[in-house]
Amino acid sequence: MEALEKYLPELAERFYSQIPHHPNAFRVFSGGDAQIARLKQTLQAWAKALFCGVYDHAYAEERYQIGYRHVRVGLEQKYVISAMGIVRAFLSECLLLEFPASDVRLRYARAVSKMLDLDLNLMCESYMHASMQNLRALNEHLERANRDLAEASRSKDEFLAQVSHELRTPLNSILGFTKLILDGLTKTRDEERELLRDVFSSAQHLLGLVNDILDIGRIEAGRMAVRVEDVDPREVLDSTLPLITIPAHEKSLELCDETRNTELPLVRADEVRFRQILLNLLSNAVKFTPPAAPGEPAGRVSVRARVLPASDAPAAPDGHGFLRFEVVDTGVGIQEEKREAVFELFVQGSAGPRHGGSGLGLAISRRLVQIMGGAIGIENGDAGSGTTVWFTLPLAPNQAEQVAPFAHEKPAARVRK
Amino acid sequence: MTPAQSDSKTILIVEDHALVAKFYRMALERAGNFACVVTEDVPRILADVEAGRVHMAVLDVSLANAHWQGRLIDGVELAQLVKQAAAAAGRSLPILLSTAHAMSGDRENMLAASGADDYLEKPVFDAQLLVDKVRRLLANS
Numbered sequence: 102m103e104a105l106e107k108y109l110p111e112l113a114e115r116f117y118s119q120i121p122h123h124p125n126a127f128r129v130f131s132g133g134d135a136q137i138a139r140l141k142q143t144l145q146a147w148a149k150a151l152f153c154g155v156y157d158h159a160y161a162e163e164r165y166q167i168g169y170r171h172v173r174v175g176l177e178q179k180y181v182i183s184a185m186g187i188v189r190a191f192l193s194e195c196l197l198l199e200f201p202a203s204d205v206r207l208r209y210a211r212a213v214s215k216m217l218d219l220d221l222n223l224m225c226e227s228y229m230h231a232s233m234q235n236l237r238a239l240n241e242h243l244e245r246a247n248r249d250l251a252e253a254s255r256s257k258d259e260f261l262a263q264v265s266h267e268l269r270t271p272l273n274s275i276l277g278f279t280k281l282i283l284d285g286l287t288k289t290r291d292e293e294r295e296l297l298r299d300v301f302s303s304a305q306h307l308l309g310l311v312n313d314i315l316d317i318g319r320i321e322a323g324r325m326a327v328r329v330e331d332v333d334p335r336e337v338l339d340s341t342l343p344l345i346t347i348p349a350h351e352k353s354l355e356l357c358d359e360t361r362n363t364e365l366p367l368v369r370a371d372e373v374r375f376r377q378i379l380l381n382l383l384s385n386a387v388k389f390t391p392p393a394a395p396g397e398p399a400g401r402v403s404v405r406a407r408v409l410p411a412s413d414a415p416a417a418p419d420g421h422g423f424l425r426f427e428v429v430d431t432g433v434g435i436q437e438e439k440r441e442a443v444f445e446l447f448v449q450g451s452a453g454p455r456h457g458g459s460g461l462g463l464a465i466s467r468r469l470v471q472i473m474g475g476a477i478g479i480e481n482g483d484a485g486s487g488t489t490v491w492f493t494l495p496l497a498p499n500q501a502e503q504v505a506p507f508a509h510e511k512p513a514a515r516v517r518k
Numbered sequence: 519m520t521p522a523q524s525d526s527k528t529i530l531i532v533e534d535h536a537l538v539a540k541f542y543r544m545a546l547e548r549a550g551n552f553a554c555v556v557t558e559d560v561p562r563i564l565a566d567v568e569a570g571r572v573h574m575a576v577l578d579v580s581l582a583n584a585h586w587q588g589r590l591i592d593g594v595e596l597a598q599l600v601k602q603a604a605a606a607a608g609r610s611l612p613i614l615l616s617t618a619h620a621m622s623g624d625r626e627n628m629l630a631a632s633g634a635d636d637y638l639e640k641p642v643f644d645a646q647l648l649v650d651k652v653r654r655l656l657a658n659s
Binding site for chain 2: 265266269272276277278279281287299303
């Protein structure tokens with residue numbers, strides 16, 4: 102059969118010229134000259150194996166693998182069938198040229214034809230197996246996706262049920278008390294005013310709830326617009342702390358800004374969201390710290406901040422460090438095993454009297470902090486009692502060098518962007 | 519408000535939201551002349567039931583402070599305890615279960631699990647409707 106070897110390059114050319122007529126093959130073999138050269142080589146090796154009758158077990162195995170590869174890259178079975186057709190036709194031409202004597206030609210033609218049939222069977226089988234494997238994998242993938250969807254749908258339903266539950270409670274007070282007044286079931290002006298105050302506070306609670314639910318909805322849909330810029334934490338602290346002085350004083354709590362004499366570096370954050378997180382943590386601290394019993398020291402809520410240098414915070418974006426804020430209270434504390442759960446939707450940390458709020462604040466805060474590239478967590482308060490809630494925000498570039506950790510003196514220069 | 523005016527019945531109210539409890543109490547006192555006991559203290563509740571000091575109960579399903587044998591229980595479980603305590607004392611005590619869990623199927627499930635007699639879906643805001651419901655349950659017991 103050596104006589105046929107000289108036709109192999111031409112066979113490869115002709116074969117290759119057919120590829121543009123197969124949409125998929127055209128896409129698969131559009132990888133440039135190197136890929137085309139490789140393809141032609143493979144074709145020649147294959148044809149040689151057919152012509153010279155060295156189609157042994159090892160070669161069959163190789164062909165089988167090629168079938169798998171074809172399926173993986175998206176070549177259809179009709180590609181290999183039409184390729185075989187080209188080879189068969191070309192072979193007839195070669196045999197006519199090489200062996201004018203019909204009996205010899207016929208013998209060769211039969212031998213090679215047998216090889217071609219064998220190869221075609223093998224390739225088809227390989228295509229079929231590979232396709233089945235693909236289908237199985239696809240099936241598993243779909244099953245998994247289906248399970249995930251069912252799970253997501255279930256948690257959506259649970260969320261909806263919770264939202265409905267949370268909304269109905271303040272509505273009960275709003276509708277109930279106004280109806281009592283309208284029905285003439287109140288006795289004095291003072292009593293009516295008292296009920297109206299309850300209505301007002303329930304309506305405020307409802308508004309907070311609606312805002313929180315909208316926030317959660319936006320975050321979950323990936324539509325929370327966060328505008329990150331260089332923010333001065335001093336300004337955020339100074340504008341947020343006054344918002345909780347009244348509730349803190351009502352419970353005779355000491356409110357302590359331990360950052361007051363510290364120069365704070367700029368952070369990368371959305372100022373509105375930064376303030377929202379800080380206010381949430383501060384109001385939680387005030388809410389969960391009871392007023393002191395007579396003779397006992399007053400409860401206390403403190404804010405601290407310190408720089409985590411980039412060396413301590415390998416996860417810092419761009420290798421800058423973080424500014425870590427801590428809101429420390431002397432309140433009821435939170436059990437170790439509940440410290441993760443309070444970041445979930447509608448979970449409040451302490452058993453006991455209901456503490457108002459939606460149970461969404463920490464969940465929202467965690468998501469906001471994460472969007473801004475920081476982290477949030479809960480630890481014991483000072484002396485093991487109370488709670489410390491901390492969060493980090495990335496430092497603005499060029500800030501890490503300006504302020505030493507725990508710095509209490511103003512550095513000479515401060516870079517502002 | 520004295521319980522001895524027209525209806526000398528006392529209603530037990532177990533509800534962890536202070537304002538909702540306040541509404542139930544005012545509605546039952548003003549529109550129905552009932553006396554009310556508002557508490558989440560489970561041993562006290564069971565003692566009142568056994569002694570016949572309360573005649574009917576309005577229980578909220580989600581309770582934050584109802585402890586029993588070292589754990590928190592909800593209104594469904596409390597309803598079972600109340601029914602048992604009443605039965606042990608040879609009394610019948612109707613229970614109205616109230617909840618803001620208004621998803622479909624909740625009503626039937628909770629009624630069946632608790633043994634309560636009727637179900638109240640929040641928001642409940644019409645004092646007269648609440649009183650009518652309570653009177654109907656008391657009349658049937």
